[in-house]
Amino acid sequence: MVQEKTTTALTFEDFKIEVLNDYKIAITSRECSLLGRKEVLTGKAKFGIFGDGKEVPQLAMAKYFKNGDFRSGYYRDQTFMMAIGKLTIKEFFAGLYGHTDLDYEPMSAGRQMGGHFVTHSLHADGSWKNLTKQKNSSSDISPTAAQMPRLLGLAYASKIYREVPGITNAANFSIEGNEIAWGTIGNASTSEGVFFETINAAGVLQVPMVMSVWDDEYGISVHAKHQTTKESISEILKGYQRENGSNGFEILQVKGWDYADLIATYEKAANVARKEHVPVLVHVSQLTQPQGHSSSGSHERYKSAERLAWEKEYDCIRQMRLWMIAINIASPEELDMIDANAKTAVLEGKKEAWKEFIEPIITEQKELVALLERVAEMSQNKSKILQYISVLKNIKDPLKKEILGTARKVLRLVINESGQAEVAQWIQSYTAVTQHKFSSHLHSESNSNVNSVQPIAPKYSDNSIADTDGRMIVRDNFDALFTKYPQALVFGEDAGNIGDVNQGLEGMQEKYGELRVTDAGIREATIIGQGIGLALRGLRPIAEIQYLDYLLYAIQILSDDLATLQYRTFGRQKAPLIIRTRGHRLEGIWHSGSPMGMIINAIRGIHVLVPRNMTQAAGFYNTLLEADEPALVIECLNGYRLKEKAPLNYGEFKTPIGIVETLREGKDITLVSYGSTLRLVEQAANELAEIGIDCEVIDIQSLLPFDINKDIVKSIAKTNRLLVIDEDVPGGASAYILQQIIEVQDGYSYLDSKPQTLTSKAHRPAYGTDGDYFSKPSVDDIYEKIYAMMSEARPNQYPDLY
DSSP states (O other), X not given: OOOOOOOOOOOHHHHXXXXXXXXXXXXHHHHHHHHHHHHHHTTSSSOOOOOTTOHHHHHHHHTTOOTTOEEEOOTTOHHHHHHTTOOOHHHHHHHHHTOOOTTTOTTTTTSSOTTOOOOOOXXXXXXXXXXXXXXXXXXXXXXXXXXXXXXXXXXXXXXXXXXXXXXXXXXXXXXXXXXXXXXXXXXXXXGSHHHHHXXXXXXXXXXXXXXXXXXXXXXXXXXXXXXXXXXXXXXXXXXXXOOTTOOOBEEEEEETTOHHHHHHHHHHHHHHHXXXXXXXXXXXXXXXXXXXXXXXXXXXXXXOHHHHHHHHHTOHHHHHHHHHHHTTSOOHHHHHHHHHHHHHHHHHHHHHHHHHHHHHHHHHHHHHHHHHHHHHHTOTTHHHHHHHHHHHHTOSSOOHHHHHHHHHHHHHHTTTSTTHHHHXXXXXXXXXXXXXXXXXXXXXXXXXXXXXXXXXXXXXXXTOOSOEEHHHHHHHHHHHHHHHOTTEEEEETTSSTTSSTTSTTTTHHHHHOTTTEEEOOSOHHHHHHHHHHHHHTTOEEEEEOSSGGGGGGGHHXXXXXXXXXXXXXXXXXXXXXXXXXXXXXXXXXXXXXXXXXXXXXXXXXXXXXXXXXXXXXXXXXXXHHHSOOOEXXXXXXXXXXXXXXXXXXXXXXXXXXXXXXXXXXXXSEEEEEOTTHHHHHHHHHHHHHTTTOOEEEEEOOEEETTOTTOHHHHHHHHHXXXXXXXXXXXXXXXXXXXXXXXXXXXXXXXXXXXXXXXXXXXXXXXXXXHHHHTTSOOHXXXXXXHXXXXXXXXXXXXXXXX
């Protein structure tokens, strides 16, 4: 049941105090925008996008934002964050300066530009906070409309918590599903495909989502007539309006300068979403953008004189001020005093933020200068070092790169001198501390990361034989997992009713219900977003993308949102989403891609796992559900009907992540591959053994991370030859694999001949089995490639085939 809020009549004095406080927040936010732009133009800040012109509707939205609710917005919501008490003046400017200390810049520790907001869902050790006792904001990202897919999942989580009983630790994440997910977006960004995909999915799923569109008629310099049919997003979405018991949206329109109507509108929106679990679109029109799109240009270049005059007249703060005077909430003089006090407070906050940012760097500057002055006195290159010192000392507001760069230049001048060790030690110490501020938390650094999970081997009976379809191993393992983890759920195309396209979920929906094993529409980007939002709220989702090729529809969301989440929040939010798909050795142009090079280089921050069979895949799922990191698991499409031994310990055996497995030992050449191609490699190795070529076959198992124990190089030290076999295009995943082996593992030092790769052709396969044979490595291709490499080494024993 939704808990009803007990309300008491608001006296005029109480109302007056609340309105005056709102006005203070609005004018403070506006002053931050104005002064922030000046900081960019004077060079103290690099770039700025501000929320001026959007202050009043954000105040109204904030009034109905409750503990446990989540925001998924974009980079103009500073007033909202101030109104819910999650952004101070100093924090605003610390973000603008890129302060790398999370204590001063809690949004990203300087990893994102100002205007990108977040609240901390995690303690410093990576454990969850109680999200029902705080107001929550998921971490913003810059790509337009990319906050939308995640918003769907944040709202869908409330539906799950309300309707699915028995979820572990549910009380830390939801109070009976009463939470709303609040989305914000600029009107121009509603032209993006993921906006429409999200709106459609939310209407289908009926989730508590309030979607606010800030409409100032422009997208950068481009007018709405070039962005939106009929120049109105609410007009073209009228077909989504719910009626006569149908699903759909409640669509509301309101002017962005009308304080009283905005409050009434958001009260209605919140009641509909929270009580009825119906999504709401709030189209906030007639907004302005007083400083233009960003600090990189002026809106006077593209707005007419008439438009600029209108914007001045209908600035939302000006209109709020006139309304307050008209109904005797405050006199002009009282409001002038609030304005003056806000201006002073913002200026002081800015000064303090700058001081806190620059003083530690100046201290580092002085420390290095003192060190270099000592070193210079003992150096043959004293005059040159003193020149570097002089330049560094004269930098009023130094950057860390200027300090470290000076030290590195001086190091070159003191080689083999007494000061070399001292300078080198300073550089190494400074780099170790500073680099961490820019490079930590790409992955979880908690005690629940994948490296903390102990591998457990599958157990078999004494008389086990390989007589079980691979799909049944996956199915029975999922059955064990859904019982073991009540917070686990899976959704995707064909995942529900038929138990996925290969029956790896057969019978699971009937057993666990439609909300835990769920069909989804053909909407890959929002399937991933749905998973991100659910994971941000403590659930353990498995988002199924039917085939590997279809992952490309969602690659932007994976790359820009999920992969960067831990990094851009300095480890203060996590979304341990598992993405399940299937691929390898497919046939035809659109279903045959193995774009692994594209994937692994786009989604660093997400583990990429490539099991060769279903037991390995099941073990990966078991490992991941015990850990707190996102991962992509690519099952072998042609492995579901292949026979494997049935384990006895479903849900318990765990495949280690980042560990390779040697499938065949040999002394002549090391063959490295993964997935379905391994079966061809093993067959070729068996055939080569007949002519005396002894191949060592290694299964990578995990592309990200890659061979963390450096076992492949140990094999190369024995065989002195390397061939990487991969069904990606030339220069794709094989180039990455070679870089890891040759450069990271120093494998080059053991090679007697050049390392080689065997990949697919640069094109995708034509349809049919022959298309696969002539496009991707076949057993014959592998055999002849290895034979040719051995022929080069032993031409008398292995004469040329061609």
